[in-house]
Amino acid sequence: MGGGINIPLLAICLLIFLSIITYLTYLGAQQTKSQEDYMVGGRQIPGWIMALSYAATFISTSAIVGFGGAAGVFGFSLMWLSFLNIFVGIFLAFVFLGGPIRGMSSNLGANTLASFLGARYDSKFITWFTGLMIFIFMPAYTGVVLIGGARFVQESLKVDYNIALLFLVILVGLYVSWGGLRGIMYADAFMCSMMILGMVFLLFKTYAVVGGVVAGHQALTDLASKVPESMAAAGHLGWTSMPAGGSPYWWVVVSTIVMGVGIGVLAQPQLTMRFMTVPNKRALNRALVTGGICIFFFTGTAFMVGPLSNVFFHDTTGQIAIAAAGGNTDLIIPTFINAVMPKAYIYLFMITLIAACLTTVLGLIHVQSIAFSRDMLPEWGVKTAKSPLFYSRIGVLIGAAAAVIMAYILPISIIARATAFWFGICAAGILPALLGAIFWRRVTKQAAVWSVALGFGVSIFGFVFLHASESAPFGISKLLFGRDALLPAPWTLIDPLFYSIVIAAIALIAISYFTPQFSKEHINKCFNGEAEQRSALSKGNIKA
Amino acid sequence: MLGMADPWIALVWILNIVAMIVCVVYGGLNWNKGGD
Incomplete structure (x- = not known):
């Protein structure tokens, strides 16, 4: 990224972007009076806003750049993951899990995933233990998402990595503690629409560049002989084929990526707790329309553009995508975008990626803050002198600090x-x-x-x-x-x-x-x- | 099929679009249901 980018112009775009999400967070803060407002948006969030927030929280920078780049290496077989993301992560989750989780948590007066399970099973242990697991292990994941965002800001704005990381985490900490979940979800809805805009453009432009749907796929099929020997030996049969059954590549695609991420998404507390924010089943039905479209254009686009970039790079440079990106999978998508997209689009794509990072970190830090103030302290009988909102904000501080520490001390x-x-x-x-x-x-x-x-x-x-x-x-x-x-x-x-x-x-x-x-x-x-x-x-x- | 070497890949490409359409149609058909 960054070839010929006008940094002052990008900075102005970012300032406008930040002032819009600041205003939306302010709107949320105005309506956040109680701990229930802070934790579940008062259970009155409209379905379409919930869906946009769910989709944007679901997808981080690494899902677009990292998985898109991985698809540039592995090929279209990764589309099983985007299919599972839409079918399991949206359709099954909204239709079969969303309704019962919303209804039962409302019946039990539970505002977090851990306290919902604890109330359903009448077990304080389940509440504090699940809350503690979230509190201990989530910062490493938050740290990863932050690193992805900070590296990207460093590259695009040419600022120091440390400043980028601290800027992102302070921004998130302020927004979460100020706006609560209402503020987060309003800001998410705006950022999600920016992400949609960026990804729709990218998908249609990519298919136009490679000559259309069937012609593009056919051109990629014809490149199968260009698979490097080391990859072919591991089971790579070309970018429009599944890897050889039972080969190392097949196991990577099927086990870790498809099962781990495809199934794992159903138990992500920052996603399942969003079902508690809507007023009724009707809102979930309506949310399905927005959610399905969003996840198709987020993950589907990344997994279609990655493989097809091989066609473009081969036609223009004679190299396959991973070679054109200098061997770094994370650079495949940015290199491709720099080469084929109009310059104005590159600004939009940068906003898209920063939005993808911010929305995910906002959701994670929020869950961590309520794990502290709702799932752990009250269940341990800690005498709390101040309001629950105060302890939620302490939770934000601890969660944000832990994520930064993880980002610095964990080896790559x-x-x-x-x-x-x-x-x-x-x-x-x-x-x-x-x-x-x-x-x-x-x-x-x-x-x-x-x-x-x-x-x-x-x-x-x-x-x-x-x-x-x-x-x-x-x-x-x-x-x-x-x-x-x-x-x-x-x-x-x-x-x-x-x-x-x-x-x-x-x-x-x-x-x-x-x-x-x-x-x-x-x-x-x-x-x-x-x-x-x-x-x-x-x-x-x-x-x- | 669809220019793909492997029919399973053509299938999953179509399934992605079908899954999105299923979400849109189901949500649309139940747009006013479940209000209470």
């Missing part, structure tokens, strides 16, 4: 694995208990406690001691036992998400059959709280 080898680690432990620790909570009336408190503890425990153990991709850079196994992984292959290759989520699910089901069920009153309160009250009210009206 660990940073690269922080996303897989975070998605993996969330999926194993939260997903079985969450699905049990909203779909299974027979599930018991003891089963849920064991499921959450085993899900987090086994997945963390797997990442630290078994799965070589993380256990080697973490170095804890080496320090304690003198070797990178405790068990031989295939344990070193299997993503711990796979076995830990199975263990957590089996524990949830099996232990439920041996332990006492919840009372009918409790189940009724969880599932029918509102309906019960409504029917009682309507009977009262008839009598009157």
Whole structure:
């Protein structure tokens, strides 16, 4: 990026962009009077704003540049991930998870994912333990997203990396503590529309550059002979083919990327808690329209532009994309955009990427702040002298500081694995208990406690001691036992998400059959709280 | 198919668009449902 960019002009664009999100945060702050406003936007956020906020929080800078670049290397096979993002992350999530999570959390008066699970299972342990896991492990993921944004600001604005990182984190900290979730979601909605604009242009322009849909795909198919030998040996059969079944590339595409990120998204607290912000099921139905379009144009575009950039680079330079980008996958998309897009677009794309980073970090820091003020302090019986809002803002401060510290102290080898680690432990620790909570009336408190503890425990153990991709850079196994992984292959290759989520699910089901069920009153309160009250009210009206 | 070497890739390219359309159609058909 940056060839011939007019830095003062870009700075003016950014200032206008920042003043708009500052104004939107101010609007949110005006309506944030209570802790419920701060945590879930007072449960009155319109569906379309929720969908824009959900989609923008879902997608970070790395999802566009990093995954787009990876698709430039792996090819169209990564579109299985964008398909899962739309079908699982939006359709199934909004239709089947959103309604029950919204209704039940409202019945139970729960404003965070952890306190919702704790109230459903009548367990303080589940609330504080889930909150603590979020509080301890989220900063590494937040740090990764921040690094992606800061590197990008450094490159595009030619400012010092340290200044860029601190600027981003201070901005986020101020906006979260000032505007609460209302302010965040209003600002998200604007930033999401900028992202949509940027990605729609990019997709249509790319297909125009390569000569249209079928001709572009055909040109890419004809490049299959250009796959470097090392990649072909690992199973790469061309950019319009799946990798060879069972080859190392096939495992990378299918296991870590598709399963990890495709399934892991359902248990991301910053996303699932957004279902608690809408007033009714109708808002979720309407949100589906916006959400489906957004995620298609965010992830779908990245995964179509990446592979097709090979056609452009081969036609113009005789090289494939990864060679044209100097071997750095993260540079494939920026290099391509610099080469084919009109100069004015490059400013829009920079705003798009900064918006992608900001929206995600806002969502993460917000969840961390309420994990501190709602899930941990009250459950531990800490005497709080000031209002919950005060402690939420302390949580913002701790979360932002922890993310910056992580961004500085973690070596690059660990940073690269922080996303897989975070998605993996969330999926194993939260997903079985969450699905049990909203779909299974027979599930018991003891089963849920064991499921959450085993899900987090086994997945963390797997990442630290078994799965070589993380256990080697973490170095804890080496320090304690003198070797990178405790068990031989295939344990070193299997993503711990796979076995830990199975263990957590089996524990949830099996232990439920041996332990006492919840009372009918409790189940009724969880599932029918509102309906019960409504029917009682309507009977009262008839009598009157 | 669609210029792709592997029919599975052509399928997933179409599925992406179908998934988006399913979201839009489902949301549209239920636009006024679930208000209470």
